[in-house]
Amino acid sequence: MVKSGDTIKVHYKGTLNDGTLFDSSEGREPLEFEVGSGMVIKGFDDGVMGMKVGDKKSVNIPAKEAYGDPNPEMIFDFEKAQIPNDIPLEVGGTLNMHNGQQTVPVKIVEVAETTIKLDANHPLAGQDLNFDLELVNIQAGGDTTVEYQEVK
Structure with a gap:
């Protein structure tokens, strides 16, 4: 067993x-x-x-x-200017962010004029x-x- x-x-x-x-x-x-x-x-x-x-x-x-439950602190705004122009920014899309040690997938939840809102919570x-x-x-x-x- x-x-x-x-x-x-x-x-x-x-x-x-x-x-x-x-x-x-x-x-x-x-x-x-x-x-x-x-x-x-x-x-x-x-x-x-x-x-x-x-x-x-x-x-x-x-x-x-x-x-666990979604953590509101894992949802944040990010400047669009910091993202290469050739990367499509569509709600529901996923980006990979690097924090210096690991790659973290983040979901695009909102696209505004100068920023995007990202959600780094686990998808489940x-x-x-x-x-x-x-x-x-x-x-x-x-x-x-x-x-x-x-x-x-």
Whole structure:
């Protein structure tokens, strides 16, 4: 059974409460991560605890255990003059800003005459998330591996 410190592989399908698909491992390798290490959102980490290889389950993760509520301080005005002319500035578009250490995607929420309003909140902030999970591998903290092979 999955416990903190295990490295696991899980297939998943992530949807919003209205059924909108926002991410899936379908057609890709399963997601691999160390449980309890902070590599995934808290609700996802908690959702896999106790699963056994081959188990399937659905979990609902409230926004506070996912990407939190939108932070109004992450919405700000930016001078259009600081953006190259060849970059289209359309509401709903995304820009990548660099803060010296990392690239942060920001969404354009308003275009004015001399400024644009940008939102640097995670796109899923404020959303409850639903995941269909299937555990396919556990590598226990002690290095023992259990893998699921579907019988055909």
